[in-house]
Amino acid sequence: MSFSAPLRQLVRRHREPAVVQTVRSTAAAVIAYVVALRLSGEPAPLTAPLTALLVVQVTLYSTLTTGIRRVNSVVAGVLLAIGFSALVGLTWWSLGLIILVSLTIGPLVKAGEFVPEVAISAMLVLGVTRVADTAWDRVLETLIGAAVGLLFNVLFVPPVWVGPASEAITDLARRMRALMVHITDELDQHTTVEKAAARLHEARRLDNDIAQVDAALRQAEDSLRLNPRVREGLLSRLVLRTGLDTLEICAVVLRVSCRTLTDLAHARPAEPLFPTHIAQALRELYAHTAVAVESFAQLITAQVSANAEEA
Structure with missing residues (x-):
């Protein structure tokens, strides 16, 4: 009897946007991780579920627009990191410079609210030893996560709110x-x-x-x-x-x-x-x-x- 009231409340709330968003994001992130494990060379490709988590929105339209901006931001950051690693490597001044360039380029690549992600991607890739391999793995994981997020909402169409x-x-x-x-x-x-x-x-x-x-x-x-x-x-x-x-x-x-x-x-x-x-x-x-x-x-x-x- 003590569990019946919370259970009924959960059933009534199953169509609320917050509940739907939680379930859909969790499912998409797990699927993206499983797919990335098979396609990526990384032992723990967490970029894929992270991307899927951020891409999957509560509506199909926002999922499509968010996915495009997310991919743009990560790819731009990775390409910047590859260029910087070939020229200067990681130092305190190169770190500051790549952050400045990333935040400047972000609006130009239509990253939208993901402008900081350009700098984050560049820093993460610049800070590893095997920059080239890690960079392209990160791009692949990002594409996997974005693709899973988009396909998830295409196959399981979100409700009309x-x-x-x-x-x-x-x-x-x-x-x-x-x-x-x-x-x-x-x-x-x-x-x-x-x-x-x-x-x-x-x-x-x-x-x-x-x-x-x-x-x-x-x-x-x-x-x-x-x-x-x-x-x-x-x-x-x-x-x-x-x-x-x-x-x-x-x-x-x-x-x-x-x-x-x-x-x-x-x-x-x-x-x-x-x-x-x-x-x-x-x-x-x-x-x-x-x-x-x-x-x-x-x-x-x-x-x-x-x-x-x-x-």
Whole structure:
């Protein structure tokens, strides 16, 4: 009984991006190591699983782009090390010079975020005795790791992450609705400065929530690219992106409203924020807006979740 709850939680999380990424990266790294043992002359070809670990991403599109940048960075570093070893060998000044040249060349070979890997590869190869043999073994291992990583995601196509992005948008709308409901309940009451400031802080936290939703949406957009499972990915991408933009504008307006309520709480410390008739009108306004925000989120995610007509 004690093990059933964690097991159920693991089963529910098996499609989360972090879990999928962990399983896929581990499998690809092990396969790359086994292949490199057969094809490389190194007794422990760890460059291959390292490359596969870095190449395999949670989407097919990011795997392809990452693999190309990774291979570019390692090959450039190895070629630099071969040239330096033939001319000067390893000294303190040649080490500094090869790092400087590597970091300069990195952007030119389109290494992207792997620019430091150019210098790392060059240093590792320059520091061994049999530079030429080790250099080409390292290139071979890198190609093996990159090829395994790419083929792994081609043969085992990653899932489409539109669903998690849609859930993130829906959760954001629910948090905005909950905040507006709390504001509605306090409009015709005496509101302390501390309570109003707490609502303002809650509204400001929506900025972080929007950033997290944006990251989930970018991942969903990447999962639609080059994915054979997707037929109408452009529509999903446009609807969710424009929907998030609209919710972001709503969050800004809501934050400004909370700022105004906080200022009123400062100005009216011993009385309600609004007269009764104004408070009633604002209660209706916030209540309708809260429902509209949540319904809008259901509408833009209806293609993967809820009923569009009802929303």
